[in-house]
Amino acid sequence: MGKEYTSYVMDAVYLVEDTWRLKKFNTKKLSQNSIKDLINEELIHNKPIPTGLEYLYSRHDPKTGMTGVAFLDTKKKEVIVGYAGTNNSTDAANDWLTDLIDIGLGQGGHYQSAFDFYREAQRIAATKGAKITTLTGHSLGGNYAQRVALEFNTPKTVVYNAAPLYLLISIPIFATLFKKSPQKAAELFIKYMQTVQDIESRRKGFTGEVIRFRSTDDVLNMVSNLGGGFYLGFEYEFSNTGWHLQGNFLEDRAQKHIRDVLDAFEKGEYYPSNNNLFSGFKAVDNYTLKNLENFLIVNPLKKLTEDFSPEQKEILGKLLIINGLASKRVVDRTFSEDLRGGISNDAIDGQNGDDTIYGEGGSDRLTGGAAGDVEFLDLRTCIHKKC
Template sequence: MKQNEYQIKSKNLTNYSEETSSISNISYEIENANSNNLNSTKINRQISNLKRNNKFPTNLEYVDSYMDPNTGTTSTAFLNQDTGKVTVGMAGTNVHGDQLKNTLNPFNFIKDKQEAIDARGSMLDFGADANIGLNTVTDKDAHFKNTQQFIKDIKKDYDIDTITGHSLGGRDAIIIGASNDIDNVVVYNPAPLTVKDIRGFIKGPVSSLPDKEKDAYIESFIKSYDGNILRIVSDKDELNGIIKKTEYVSAGNEMVIKNGKGHAMLGFLGKREQSEIKAVLDKPKGYQDANNKSFVAAKKQASNKLQQIDTVKANMVQASGGALSSSQQKLLEFLTALSIAESLSQMVEEEMQQLRKMYADMEKLFEKNWEDAQESGRAMGKHLSNGEVLDALNAGSVNENKLVTMPHSKISHKLTQLTNVSSQYDTYVSKIKTSINEIIAKDQSLASQIGDLA
């Protein structure tokens, strides 16, 4: 009997759903499609049908996906046709409850092949979940070997701008994103990178020594990553509530959505949640759009000045009968350099203004993250004193130094660097103008020829 083709379900998505949450959500279904042997053509066709029926963002085009047969890890790549950039989604723990029960039922003598495959996928995910508490996983582990190759293959043809995922997929997205220098990591109710105290309790102090070395590696590895990591969590996430009581390692900034919802990815797809997520993720886009506009304006200004310089040169050649004097030649060279330098200086100055605005918002976010962390700590440790709450948070690598002081220092350093660059441009422009004035001082007739170009 011919088996019906697996149908990808979009689960509350629309044409206008936010990109990262859409991809995190659909990644589970792409994994199911891979498990059911749907090839890229069939997956692409189904995604196109979803878009036509207002069940998936119209600007996202399916590129490719890969499910590691050994680990169950599934990665899916989508191209944002508006930006030309790719976002990769990592599937989390994909539970096939009925298939698992049917396959493991000793009295079910007729085993369905696809149910067995789905059940195996669930068990691989459960194993990966359990591994978080038992072992520290790094980007170098065999667990990610094939997935890393998939990412490298996608990067040959596309610019991967963002990686996303939910739960276990969120943990994987942080590790894969940081190890591949992907600029943005946006994850939903992510699992921690590791949980130190549970591992030590189960395995004992001796057997956990290799993991301690991996702990040090993963913390150093995350610190060296200079991209953006945003953990979006619901305030009633069961996993987050448990993890916050342990000595765990995570990364990035945390955004808490106070919607009273639990761990499931569907909790982020409501109208209110989507609005909050878009408001946060669209902010950098606003700064980028402003920078793009200033770039276009500066480029136009430079182009106009260069055209004027060409006209001045043509007039000089015509007036002299075909040859330029050394003074005229030098003057034209300095004017060309000046027009380019002034345009670049303008771009740097306007970009600095946008970055200052963005950094001001980020600084407020750092303070809020620390306040939210303390509030969560007090809520879960009602019997603890304030000092004990701070100690418990610190044991989980959550402290004011990490969330506020260090980010503030990094921002201050970046702004200092930008100010230095701006000063260098100002100095260069000033030197060019001095050279132009020296030439004109020796030959006043040149001043009338160049007009207001200097």
């Protein structure tokens, strides 16, 4: 039995990326068929393609460091798109810069090239009578895959030791920068909030499945979780699979677990997640989670702004209100609508109409009105009021 398809693509994309970088393909001089032949040769000799899978297309963007690859499932006529993660072997500086700025500070500048590749792969898939149904990636590649899934509402996404979509702890970092360079910090902060709001907006209409496989000792996820990293989907942990590298997911024991989980989802069954913290936060009570968000964002902001000048406080306050982060009093009097708080302490009342009420962060008071209201304590911490 060959490797499970998503894990193979997740791993093979690194070899594809190395081939693009080391051979320095010039797309103006080389046709896609020539590049395809050269990459196929590398794969055959170094990472044999599983039966039923066919290399279709790839591209590398030297500016952002993004590399995408598309493989065709010849039996199902479905295409799997994979994105490379942080690659220390050929372009560590570019990839780590993307990790730090675009994910760590939530700037999102790396996504456009990933979107462009997806569209290119869609076009090529259509020539084969196929569609993209699955996304995958490891580390930074998992970040790409989650965001691309939201953008195109891709049916299935399977990622490995993935980086988060954004970090909540970035907000106090902006407040620290604000003291030294208000204008630059404001620009970064507004871009961060635009990235977050784009993600949240896309998430509302997202109907795909996201499955995250993670090593118990994965350093990236440990740090990310401490910083309030936000992910999509269900998470499944693997013990004794190393600290981060993708190769551990290709071992026989891990391959069996991956197949078991994916087969269950394929049949429309729910496969119990073995992670009790980040699958709906079932094991952590809401009080603890509110304290966590207060610890990560609200309290640091208060402390950092203690010695701000009145002018600085006024500017920062306006930014927080504009981006939905300050304490708010939200009242719905007539219409049926979504009512959302900020990350601080909010009082939210739904009066007439059928309202969905979200207390985003901080210690919130949520009150439904006379009609059929649904109350969500926190988008990041609670699936439903009763959790």
